[in-house]
Amino acid sequence: MSPFDMTMTPETNxxxxxxxYYDKVDLWLWIRWGLYLFAGFFGVxxxxxxxIVLAERKLAARFQDRIGPNRVGPFGLLQPFADxxxxxxxxxxxxxxxxxxxxxxxxxLTLISAFLVLAVIPFGVGLAPVDLPSGxxxxxxVSSIAALSIFLAGWSSRNKYSLLGAMRGVAQLVSYEIxxxxxxxxxxxxxxxxxxxxxxxxxxxxxGWFIFSPPGILGFVLLxxxxxxxxxxxxxxxxxxESEIIAGFHTEYSGMRFGLFFLGEYLNVFxxxxxxxxxxxxxxxxxxxxxxxxxxxxxxxxxxxxxKDQILKLNAHHEFPLNPGSGxxxxxxxxxxxxxxxxxxxxxxxxxxxxxxRPVDFQAGANARVTAAARPDFASPWHFSNLIMIPVFFxxxxxxxxxMFWIRATLPRMRADRLMAxxxxxxxxxxxxxxxxxxxxxxxxxxxxGGYGHKLVGWAVTGPLTLAAIAxxxxxxxxSYQANDPERRPxxxxxxxxxxxxxxxxxx
Amino acid sequence: xxxxxxxxxxxxxxxxxxxxxxxxxxxxxxxFLVAFFFVIACQFVLLEAEFMAAIQVLIYIxxxxxxxxxxIMLTRNIQGDETTTVSKRxxxxxxxxxxxxxTVLVLGIxxxxxxxxxxxxxxxxxxxxxTTPRGQAILSMTPTVGREMMTRYVVAFELAGxxxxxxxxGAVVLAQHxxxxxxxxxxxxxxxxxxxxxx
Numbered sequence: 001m002s003p004f005d006m007t008m009t010p011e012t013n014x015x016x017x018x019x020x021y022y023d024k025v026d027l028w029l030w031i032r033w034g035l036y037l038f039a040g041f042f043g044v045x046x047x048x049x050x051x052i053v054l055a056e057r058k059l060a061a062r063f064q065d066r067i068g069p070n071r072v073g074p075f076g077l078l079q080p081f082a083d084x085x086x087x088x089x090x091x092x093x094x095x096x097x098x099x100x101x102x103x104x105x106x107x108x109l110t111l112i113s114a115f116l117v118l119a120v121i122p123f124g125v126g127l128a129p130v131d132l133p134s135g136x137x138x139x140x141x142v143s144s145i146a147a148l149s150i151f152l153a154g155w156s157s158r159n160k161y162s163l164l165g166a167m168r169g170v171a172q173l174v175s176y177e178i179x180x181x182x183x184x185x186x187x188x189x190x191x192x193x194x195x196x197x198x199x200x201x202x203x204x205x206x207x208g209w210f211i212f213s214p215p216g217i218l219g220f221v222l223l224x225x226x227x228x229x230x231x232x233x234x235x236x237x238x239x240x241x242e243s244e245i246i247a248g249f250h251t252e253y254s255g256m257r258f259g260l261f262f263l264g265e266y267l268n269v270f271x272x273x274x275x276x277x278x279x280x281x282x283x284x285x286x287x288x289x290x291x292x293x294x295x296x297x298x299x300x301x302x303x304x305x306x307x308k309d310q311i312l313k314l315n316a317h318h319e320f321p322l323n324p325g326s327g328x329x330x331x332x333x334x335x336x337x338x339x340x341x342x343x344x345x346x347x348x349x350x351x352x353x354x355x356x357x358r359p360v361d362f363q364a365g366a367n368a369r370v371t372a373a374a375r376p377d378f379a380s381p382w383h384f385s386n387l388i389m390i391p392v393f394f395x396x397x398x399x400x401x402x403x404m405f406w407i408r409a410t411l412p413r414m415r416a417d418r419l420m421a422x423x424x425x426x427x428x429x430x431x432x433x434x435x436x437x438x439x440x441x442x443x444x445x446x447x448x449x450g451g452y453g454h455k456l457v458g459w460a461v462t463g464p465l466t467l468a469a470i471a472x473x474x475x476x477x478x479x480s481y482q483a484n485d486p487e488r489r490p491x492x493x494x495x496x497x498x499x500x501x502x503x504x505x506x507x508x
Numbered sequence: 509x510x511x512x513x514x515x516x517x518x519x520x521x522x523x524x525x526x527x528x529x530x531x532x533x534x535x536x537x538x539x540f541l542v543a544f545f546f547v548i549a550c551q552f553v554l555l556e557a558e559f560m561a562a563i564q565v566l567i568y569i570x571x572x573x574x575x576x577x578x579x580i581m582l583t584r585n586i587q588g589d590e591t592t593t594v595s596k597r598x599x600x601x602x603x604x605x606x607x608x609x610x611t612v613l614v615l616g617i618x619x620x621x622x623x624x625x626x627x628x629x630x631x632x633x634x635x636x637x638x639t640t641p642r643g644q645a646i647l648s649m650t651p652t653v654g655r656e657m658m659t660r661y662v663v664a665f666e667l668a669g670x671x672x673x674x675x676x677x678g679a680v681v682l683a684q685h686x687x688x689x690x691x692x693x694x695x696x697x698x699x700x701x702x703x704x705x706x707x
Contacts, residue, residue: 102535134650137562145569148542151577155535161579170574177570194650 021493036129041115043320049266050080056405063409084259092255095158102156107257107281109149110264116142117271121278122197123393124386135196136188138274140181143230147173150232150239150249157252165248168416169239173230175423177378180226182431186210186438187279190446196278203282207446211280212287214459215437220280222431224403227272229423231265234408273400281396284389310360425477433469437462514554521547534580538573545569559649 054076061068069076094103119450120135133136147170154166187210188194191202203209210216227234239248250261264296277283414422445458527540552561556634596604652695657665 099533099535102539105539132558134559134562137559137566137650141562141570144566145573148569148577151574152535152539155577155581167578167581172579174574358651 023501032127032129033194034126036119040118040129042308045115045118045267045270046263047339048270049263050084052266052270052401053083053262054079055157055401057410059402059405060372060409061096063406087256087259093252093256095252097158099158101155102152103252104257106149106153106156107253107260107264109152110146111260111267113145113149114264114267114271116145117155118267118274120196121271121274122200122283124284124389127386127390128197131195131197134194134280136184136194138197139196140177146230147177148262153253154249157249159252162249162251165239165251168465169249172232172236172239172416172419172423175420176226176229176236176427179222179423179427181231181427182215183222183226183434184279185435186215186441189435189438189442200278200283200285204285204449207288209280209282209285213441213445213455215434215441216280216467217281218430218434218437218470220276222427222434223280224400225425226423227276228404228407229419231268231272233265233269233404235414236419237247238413238419269401269404270397273397275398277393277396283396284393286388286392419481421477425480426473429476430469433473434466437466437469440465510554514551517547517550517554521551535577538576542569545573557649559653580698590702647650 057079058068058076069079072078072082088349094100117139119129120132120139124133149175150169151166154162154164155170156162187199190207190210191199193199193202211220232239250258253261276284441458441462445455521544524540524544528537528544531540545564548588549561549564551590552558552564
């Protein structure tokens with residue numbers, strides 16, 4: 001970002017000092033939280049989960065050349081309500097020696113964890129229920145509570161098989177948390193912030209979707225696989241497998257308690273898909289739009305977002321690289337070295353009008369340097385760009401959910417030891433290698449010119465390195481695969497001890 | 509209002525701590541401990557350090573509690589029906605020790621004399637302002653923590669890393685199955701020779 005000089009003239013009186021970094025507790029905040037709690041918590045999310053369950057049944061049926069539920073409503077659309085009524089009127093049987101309080105608490109913890117993850121996801125501009133500066137860390141720590149809930153479910157059922165399932169489940173969850181978190185690290189490096197809203201902004205306005213780079217692709221795949229393991233879905237559903245150890249940790253749950261587990265699992269699927277969309281697919285933004293000057297949605301929104309408190313007018317002698325429009329924030333450094341950020345109200349030709357909602361240090365005619373054309377201010381009221389962003393976000397999320405259903409219908413279940421070996425021997429080394437590749441990409445593409453660096457050079461350098469890393473990891477692991485290990489290769493042995501396969505395989 | 513919130517939260521936290529100590533069933537005690545850890549995370553949020561709150565939940569509830577639960581379940585009978593009791597003499601001694609600690613704390617806090625060479629700390633800002641160093645540190649907690657870890661506390665950071673590496677290596681060594689058994693099994697099969705004689 002090349003600095004350049006400009007003169008500024010303050011136009012009107014200054015407003016009282018106000019913070020632009022903390023949420024103002026005003027009507028818009030209550031509306032946002034009310035939307036999340038009542039529309040989201042009680043309405044939209046359970047409905048989405050119910051219809052995801054129906055979609056899974058119909059999709060799995062289509063993969064298996066049958067139709068799926070189509071009796072209850074048109075195309076089976078009222079099936080979730082029938083399931084709900086069935087679950088409610090069933091008796092919730094609790095084993096006699098079970099710890100009743102813990103038995104009820106376990107599915108609640110899964111639900112709590114899933115809802116807390118959904119609280120930081122930006123569904124659109126200004127529609128993240130809570131925008132924490134350390135959002136990614138919060139999300140990781142909250143999703144680690146789910147492991148505890150599986151443990152408590154297995155223990156409180158007073159059933160040895162449940163306990164076995166719970167132990168395996170916790171081992172699996174704890175193992176796959178590590179590649180899940182490590183695959184997010186390149187994203188944090190590129191965005192430069194832990195806040196989910198900043199990550200979406202970095203993809204929307206600077207760098208394009210993070211998936212469009214070799215370390216991004218590898219990180220996306222790792223995050224998707226680890227997330228499937230984290231929510232106990234096939235092929236990683238050994239803890240709750242219906243044909244192994246009865247039913248795993250939720251054997252002793254029936255009626256609405258089982259319904260709560262069911263709801264929690266599919267809500268976790270939804271939360272994890274939202275997370276992947278936000279981190280790698282630019283949650284809500286259209287692809288390749290950071291290359292176009294004046295993003296379409298802000299041009300749509302510009303006439304409605306301009307405010308009347310214009311104070312500073314910048315006469316720009318050079319073009320801004322990023323073509324800031326209304327809603328952008330410009331950071332200005334004066335001669336004393338102090339820098340401040342101002343929100344852009346609107347732009348006419350070469351003149352930028354800035355909002356200054358606090359006392360400023362700059363005098364009329366002073367020279368100042370623009371050090372960064374910063375990102376739009378998301379803590380402002382409703383943006384019309386949400387009309388595009390919310391449908392796009394949900395389209396991406398539902399596509400990822402479809403991919404998860406697809407994988408479930410296609411792949412067989414993994415055995416416990418192969419599952420753990422896959423996590424520790426394959427995914428963790430790949431995730432570590434991905435961090436290095438992400439740093440290389442950062443140095444080539446992002447640091448020189450804020451996302452407009454040499455993307456072709458970046459692809460040429462990191463592409464072969466990514467492929468080499470994957471090949472290396474699989475090559476190192478090749479001796480641990482059962483088919484290649486002579487000690488563990490299965491053979492047929494007759495009663496006298498001779499191998500029955502020797503005559504057939506070695507001669508001919 | 510923050511004062512009322514703090515008092516309510518602390519009272520709840522103390523109740524959870526008492527539950528941890530007095531609960532008969534070990535797993536119930538562990539659950540009370542989880543609630544107490546969560547209350548500590550809420551206290552961090554009240555102090556405007558949400559990075560620390562997230563780390564608290566991640567490490568204590570996500571990792572330490574899981575290890576604790578594994579320990580309880582693998583070393584007790586399977587449903588944890590045993591309850592813990594303490595004999596009368598130890599109870600009296602415990603009460604005496606607690607009384608001593610309480611007295612020392614109360615007297616010490618009431619008679620607090622600040623050290624004369626203590627660094628002057630910046631005041632708590634009345635308005636949430638991004639121009640003071642403290643305000644900027646709150647806004648950018650993660651970069652601040654990272655920078656301090658790499659400059660001022662780097663020795664502690666490296667030592668902690670060394671300790672964790674030692675723990676990881678020790679865990680791997682302990683969990684490895686004995687390869688001498690495989691060598692002996694190979695020796696019994698006809699027609700094969702062990703390739704190595706050691707482990």
